[in-house]
Amino acid sequence: MYVAVKGGEAAIEKAHRLLADRRRGDRSVPALSLEQVAGQLSLAVDRVMAEGSLYDPDLAAMAVRQSRGDLIEAIFLIRAYRTTLPRFGATRPVETAAMRIERRVSATYKDIPGGQLLGPTFDYTHRLIDPDMAGDHPVAPGALREMAGDAAYPRVTDILNDEGLIEPDVASDVEPGDLTRDPTGFPAGRDLRLQALARGDEGFLLSLGYSTQRGYGRTHPFVGEVRIGLVDLEIDLPELGFAVNIGAIRVTECQMVSQFKGGGENGPRFTRGYGLVFGQSERKAMAMSLVDRALRADEFDENRVAPAQDEEFVLSHCDNVEATGFVEHLKLPHYVDFQAELDLLRMLRREHAAKTTAETDRQEAAE
Amino acid sequence: MSRADKKPGRKRSLDAMASMPAQLLSERYGTIAAAAPRAIPVRGPEIGAVMVRGRIGGGGAPFNLGEASVTRATVKLDSGEVGHAILLGRDLEKARMVAHLDALGQRTEWQPVIEADVVAPALLLETAARQRRAEETEATRVDFFTLVRGEDR
Numbered sequence: 001m002y003v004a005v006k007g008g009e010a011a012i013e014k015a016h017r018l019l020a021d022r023r024r025g026d027r028s029v030p031a032l033s034l035e036q037v038a039g040q041l042s043l044a045v046d047r048v049m050a051e052g053s054l055y056d057p058d059l060a061a062m063a064v065r066q067s068r069g070d071l072i073e074a075i076f077l078i079r080a081y082r083t084t085l086p087r088f089g090a091t092r093p094v095e096t097a098a099m100r101i102e103r104r105v106s107a108t109y110k111d112i113p114g115g116q117l118l119g120p121t122f123d124y125t126h127r128l129i130d131p132d133m134a135g136d137h138p139v140a141p142g143a144l145r146e147m148a149g150d151a152a153y154p155r156v157t158d159i160l161n162d163e164g165l166i167e168p169d170v171a172s173d174v175e176p177g178d179l180t181r182d183p184t185g186f187p188a189g190r191d192l193r194l195q196a197l198a199r200g201d202e203g204f205l206l207s208l209g210y211s212t213q214r215g216y217g218r219t220h221p222f223v224g225e226v227r228i229g230l231v232d233l234e235i236d237l238p239e240l241g242f243a244v245n246i247g248a249i250r251v252t253e254c255q256m257v258s259q260f261k262g263g264g265e266n267g268p269r270f271t272r273g274y275g276l277v278f279g280q281s282e283r284k285a286m287a288m289s290l291v292d293r294a295l296r297a298d299e300f301d302e303n304r305v306a307p308a309q310d311e312e313f314v315l316s317h318c319d320n321v322e323a324t325g326f327v328e329h330l331k332l333p334h335y336v337d338f339q340a341e342l343d344l345l346r347m348l349r350r351e352h353a354a355k356t357t358a359e360t361d362r363q364e365a366a367e
Numbered sequence: 368m369s370r371a372d373k374k375p376g377r378k379r380s381l382d383a384m385a386s387m388p389a390q391l392l393s394e395r396y397g398t399i400a401a402a403a404p405r406a407i408p409v410r411g412p413e414i415g416a417v418m419v420r421g422r423i424g425g426g427g428a429p430f431n432l433g434e435a436s437v438t439r440a441t442v443k444l445d446s447g448e449v450g451h452a453i454l455l456g457r458d459l460e461k462a463r464m465v466a467h468l469d470a471l472g473q474r475t476e477w478q479p480v481i482e483a484d485v486v487a488p489a490l491l492l493e494t495a496a497r498q499r500r501a502e503e504t505e506a507t508r509v510d511f512f513t514l515v516r517g518e519d520r
Contacts, residue, residue: 090419
């Protein structure tokens with residue numbers, strides 16, 4: 001017999017009302033504006049866009065505000081919203097070589113053509129809480145320095161390519177797989193893996209990347225280059241017969257250079273891992289590139305011995321919306337399931353007790 | 368500017384208008400629309416998404432990076448010219464204005480007006496904004512130097 005139990009509606013309504021109240025907090029404090037969230041918590045907004053897999057700073061700022069700063073909740077909101085949008089098409093692949101650079105560093109070449117540009121980085125700060133952050137002190141604008149000629153920032157991998165020291169990109173225009181449209185099967189192509197990693201949880205990928213450094217699927221990596229900046233989005237409009245620029249987005253790209261593999265017709269050369277993420281997030285882009293490289297184990301005849309090399313493990317668990325859904329559903333009513341478990345357990349205990357009594361009787365009889 | 372100047376006119380205008388801040392576009396559009404033939408909506412403006420693609424390794428095969436919200440609109444003039452717009456973001460009004468200007472831009476009497484009042488200022492603004500950002504980044508360039516050590520003397 002199945003009995004539906006009702007009665008939560010009033011409590012749910014009041015709970016949501018209380019949530020709205022707590023979210024707003026002290027009414028004598030001005031409410032957060034979207035400009036404040038998008039402008040001053042921009043890296044939180046970037047993370048929500050990246051893992052929500054929808055580039056829209058205003059919407060991500062709304063989601064951060066609505067979720068009270070719970071970023072995984074905000075990512076969930078963005079994911080839900082994006083499913084309501086009709087897909088108008090796909091952009092041409094972004095040209096990261098033509099990025100309008102805001103930061104670009106290489107750990108492999110000091111004198112990389114185009115130079116080392118630190119940009120707005122936390123690196124080299126002392127990680128001491130700044131008392132000024134408690135107030136609203138005037139902040140000087142960034143310094144300016146005239147450009148020396150036409151700035152060109154070749155990818156570090158292209159520089160190594162000149163000598164044949166590194167595996168090259170194999171250009172193609174194959175239509176990529178799309179995990180939002182088709183269920184993921186294994187083995188998955190590198191296109192699908194990168195799509196999954198690009199929207200994967202930063203913390204999960206960070207830990208997996210870290211695990212490869214500590215020896216679980218060791219790849220001995222160097223940051224060939226990290227670059228952050230704006231890239232133009234171009235889309236072909238069939239109505240017009242040419243591609244138009246629809247605007248620019250900020251992305252972070254990481255080229256991880258890993259230890260050489262070798263022989264064959266090409267001789268030993270460096271291998272690579274790649275990271276590309278919406279917004280400014282070099283931690284995520286670096287972690288992504290480490291995991292991308294680890295997941296290429298089969299390509300380089302490496303034994304798959306570590307979690308980061310196991311694509312089914314990585315791809316099935318890197319999505320924080322899926323993960324939070326399955327973990328958090330445990331708190332929802334499981335009264336009937338649990339009742340069934342209880343019944344089963346009571347039966348087992350009755351049987352156990354009966355058996356124990358019978359054995360005791362037998363022993364006593366024997367003595 | 369030099370690269371933009373070589374683009375065919377219509378693409379150059381659409382690209383420039385996409386980059387223009389909505390507020391400024393709206394001001395310029397208001398003046399033009401007051402005197403210009405009206406736009407008949409054909410499609411939208413409507414909000415949707417495009418899949419943003421990257422390339423594996425930066426230069427290899429394409430992969431799907433994630434989506435971006437966009438707004439598109441198509442309008443028509445009484446005289447038959449059709450204007451299109453597709454822009455990053457969710458600004459319905461901006462898409463409608465750009466589509467209208469795109470349609471008007473195909474009429475010889477309106478093309479120079481749109482060029483002078485909208486496209487040229489948009490390009491100037493964008494160039495200045497890019498220049499400023501580039502100079503801010505340039506200021507953070509590392510100038511390595513080597514210290515001459517005593518034993519080299």
